[in-house]
Amino acid sequence: MALDRKPAPNDLNAFWMPFTANRQFKKAPRMLVAAQDMHFTNSQGRQILDGTAGLWCCNAGHCRPKITEAIQVQAAELDYAPAFQMGHPKAFELANALVGMAPEGMDHAFFCNSGSEAVETALKIALAYHRVRGEGARTRLIGRERGYHGVNFGGISVGGIVNNRKFFGTLLAGVDHLPHTHLPQNQWVKGQPEHGAELADELERIVALHGPETIAAVIVEPVAGSTGVILPPKGYLQRLRAITQKHGILLIFDEVITGFGRLGAPFAADYFGVMPDMITCAKGLTNGVIPMGAVLTSGAIHDAFMTGPEHVIELFHGYTYSGSPIAAAAGLATLETYREEGLFERAADIAPYWQEALHSLRDLPHVIDIRNMGLIGAVELDPIAGEPTKRAFEAFLAAYDKGILIRTTGDIIAMSPPLIIEKTHIDELIGTLRDVLKAA
Numbered sequence: 168m169a170l171d172r173k174p175a176p177n178d179l180n181a182f183w184m185p186f187t188a189n190r191q192f193k194k195a196p197r198m199l200v201a202a203q204d205m206h207f208t209n210s211q212g213r214q215i216l217d218g219t220a221g222l223w224c225c226n227a228g229h230c231r232p233k234i235t236e237a238i239q240v241q242a243a244e245l246d247y248a249p250a251f252q253m254g255h256p257k258a259f260e261l262a263n264a265l266v267g268m269a270p271e272g273m274d275h276a277f278f279c280n281s282g283s284e285a286v287e288t289a290l291k292i293a294l295a296y297h298r299v300r301g302e303g304a305r306t307r308l309i310g311r312e313r314g315y316h317g318v319n320f321g322g323i324s325v326g327g328i329v330n331n332r333k334f335f336g337t338l339l340a341g342v343d344h345l346p347h348t349h350l351p352q353n354q355w356v357k358g359q360p361e362h363g364a365e366l367a368d369e370l371e372r373i374v375a376l377h378g379p380e381t382i383a384a385v386i387v388e389p390v391a392g393s394t395g396v397i398l399p400p401k402g403y404l405q406r407l408r409a410i411t412q413k414h415g416i417l418l419i420f421d422e423v424i425t426g427f428g429r430l431g432a433p434f435a436a437d438y439f440g441v442m443p444d445m446i447t448c449a450k451g452l453t454n455g456v457i458p459m460g461a462v463l464t465s466g467a468i469h470d471a472f473m474t475g476p477e478h479v480i481e482l483f484h485g486y487t488y489s490g491s492p493i494a495a496a497a498g499l500a501t502l503e504t505y506r507e508e509g510l511f512e513r514a515a516d517i518a519p520y521w522q523e524a525l526h527s528l529r530d531l532p533h534v535i536d537i538r539n540m541g542l543i544g545a546v547e548l549d550p551i552a553g554e555p556t557k558r559a560f561e562a563f564l565a566a567y568d569k570g571i572l573i574r575t576t577g578d579i580i581a582m583s584p585p586l587i588i589e590k591t592h593i594d595e596l597i598g599t600l601r602d603v604l605k606a607a
């Protein structure tokens with residue numbers, strides 16, 4: 168590809184970049200200008216192997232023709248339709264396809280535009296659900312330390328990442344947190360860790376403190392991604408389910424990362440065999456191409472709202488772009504691509520190879536832990552004394568210079584490649600990372 172095909176913009180000042188070290192970036196920009204399948208092309212014309220499916224979202228790889236075409240056709244046919252008191256066929260089709268793919272019992276889909284909005288929507292539905300059933304005292308929300316549930320106020324309140332919270336005031340009132348499940352005993356474990364199921368029992372302590380009749384919902388990521396890949400110990404999610412059920416508390420799985428095949432099953436709820444009351448999803452729903460999120464709910468939750476006079480709105484919540492035509496078209500084409508290409512099964516098949524490749528990095532300098540599940544992998548590095556995050560960030564920059572895209576959070580390197588990844592790509596990704604870490 169010609170080096171000057173798509174020159175980098177020459178003034179980078181106006182754009183305040185999200186979750187980015189802006190000054191560092193603007194001194195040495197990393198511009199992506201094209202993508203196909205497993206690769207980005209950068210503004211120097213260099214191919215970059217995508218080790219992160221964009222931001223955990225391009226599960227089918229990049230610029231897949233079916234999805235691109237669906238968007239083009241939809242934009243020319245029906246660009247937009249009002250989301251309130253009006254409908255269009257594709258939103259209904261997508262809702263059907265989605266609940267058809269979701270775990271048994273997830274019968275309804277409420278659309279929004281992102282993972283953060285899916286979380287806000289689920290928390291609001293939880294509160295309103297109890298209220299419409301006459302249990303309006305259930306207002307308390309329980310999250311978990313180190314949880315990531317997006318960046319809106321509900322999400323950062325139930326979330327547990329200190330830098331995402333501490334700058335933003337008092338957050339929501341009435342929120343408690345379970346302990347995270349990252350235990351030293353589980354260091355170097357391949358796949359699901361053995362120790363820590365009892366950490367779910369902390370919920371009993373919180374319930375005893377406040378009274379079950381005040382608690383609306385517990386929200387957790389089945390596998391915590393953005394905090395640096397924390398896995399649920401064997402039996403932990405089952406225990407959380409049993410305790411929430413016992414006390415009439417809703418359980419929400421935030422599957423923004425784990426949804427759509429990341430673990431080799433459609434959802435983490437399938438993978439672990441644990442059925443929550445609601446699932447939030449986004450990212451892979453449209454292969455990351457058009458912003459879209461959704462909340463999947465059980466029939467019982469939906470039906471609790473379907474009372475009263477029929478001309479009255481049942482849930483006072485929604486977005487201008489809830490289920491918008493182009494996003495719905497992208498979603499449908501994405502789900503078809505997953506199905507036609509058997510991508511979830513593919514992820515399950517290649518996961519053991521991924522696991523062994525990742526764990527081959529164990530003896531490299533500064534590597535203090537490796538974690539994996541499905542097509543998720545994390546390599547934790549020993550922080551430089553007094554300069555947390557720096558070692559991993561430098562590894563990220565060095566990796567990019569060598570032609571691979573990884574992600575870092577704190578001093579943890581997290582990877583989540585597209586589900587179309589081949590063994591040769593895994594070899595290249597892990598081989599390059601090995602070279603980077605050797606020099607770290």
Ligand SMILES: Cc1ncc(COP(=O)(O)O)c(C=O)c1O
Pocket residue numbers: 280281282283284286315316317318388392393421422423424449450
């Ligand atoms: C578990 C989880 N929930 C919510 C979000 C927020 O999604 P978005 O960035 O689309 O708002 C993310 C994003 O990474 C996530 O991992």
